[in-house]
Amino acid sequence: MSTQTTLRRFTLGACALALGLGMLQAHANDAALYGPKAPKGSAFVRAYNASSTELDVSVGQTHLKQISPLASSDFKFLPAGSYQAQVGNTQMPVQLEAEHYYTLVSQTGAEPRLVEEPPFTSRQKALLRVQNLTDSTLSLKTADGKTAVVADVKPDGRGDREINPVKVGLALFDGERKVADLKPVTLERGEVVSLFVTGGQGKFSPVWVKRPIDG
Numbered sequence: 001m002s003t004q005t006t007l008r009r010f011t012l013g014a015c016a017l018a019l020g021l022g023m024l025q026a027h028a029n030d031a032a033l034y035g036p037k038a039p040k041g042s043a044f045v046r047a048y049n050a051s052s053t054e055l056d057v058s059v060g061q062t063h064l065k066q067i068s069p070l071a072s073s074d075f076k077f078l079p080a081g082s083y084q085a086q087v088g089n090t091q092m093p094v095q096l097e098a099e100h101y102y103t104l105v106s107q108t109g110a111e112p113r114l115v116e117e118p119p120f121t122s123r124q125k126a127l128l129r130v131q132n133l134t135d136s137t138l139s140l141k142t143a144d145g146k147t148a149v150v151a152d153v154k155p156d157g158r159g160d161r162e163i164n165p166v167k168v169g170l171a172l173f174d175g176e177r178k179v180a181d182l183k184p185v186t187l188e189r190g191e192v193v194s195l196f197v198t199g200g201q202g203k204f205s206p207v208w209v210k211r212p213i214d215g
Contacts, residue, residue: 038077043096047087048072048209050107050198057104058086059094064104072209075101087112103209105133107198115158117194122162126187129194130159134204136174138197143171143181165189172197172206179204 038044047057049067057064057073060083064073080098084091087106094114096102101117113133120127132138132153140150140159149170153159169184172195185193185208197206 039079041080041098042077043080043098044075044077044101045094045096045104046073046075046102047104047106048196050105050196050205050207051088052108055088055106056086057088057106059083059096059104060085070207072103072212074212085112085114103131103194103196105131105196105198107133110198117192118160120190120192123190125162126165126189127192128161128163128168128187129192131194131196132157132159133196133198135200136202136204138179138204139173140170140195141173143169145171145173145176145178163187165191172204174202174204180206182206183208185210 045059045062047055047064047067049055049069049071052069054069055067057067060078062076062078064076067073078096080096083094083096085094085104087104090112092112092114094102094104099119101119103115103117105113105115115131115133117129128140128150130138130140130150130153132155135155137155138153139148141148149163150159150161165187167184167186169182171181172179182195187193191210194209195206196209197204199205
């Protein structure tokens, strides 16, 4: 075998290896964004801990443990149906529909809430979502208040806005009054980033909730 032939085979092999590693990395990135593949007809549930102490949650036999304050678990899938949920010390019945996503929200001084999270299928853009669990109509705007990004989200309502992947710094407004400047958040392709706003009577706690990177 000539030296030229050996070199050509080595080059082809190296290219194939690099391509294979690239595909594995792409699959790993997809898994980080979208999670493991669930059986058809599954429902998806996670928990968001809006309280100041660590939280354990269970839905039927599915457990979401040691959720830090102002943090969330990742989504877990389970068969659609009726379940008894345990959120900290509180029990509540929940009905989970097939192919639907939900967040169980625990907050101090209020009953737990089951909030629906419609899925987002685009892999080119990101989705900003406002989950308004307060008694006021709120808007997500640029920090100067001049441009509304997600406008007039009613109490106990939800508002969505597709945007290009970017790092953004925004603010929460109650009418023309700025409630809070929000921490800059980086949006990835195909990702949903939810701003959960809890509280009431003019005192609000807005927190960005993203899926944990480690899934």
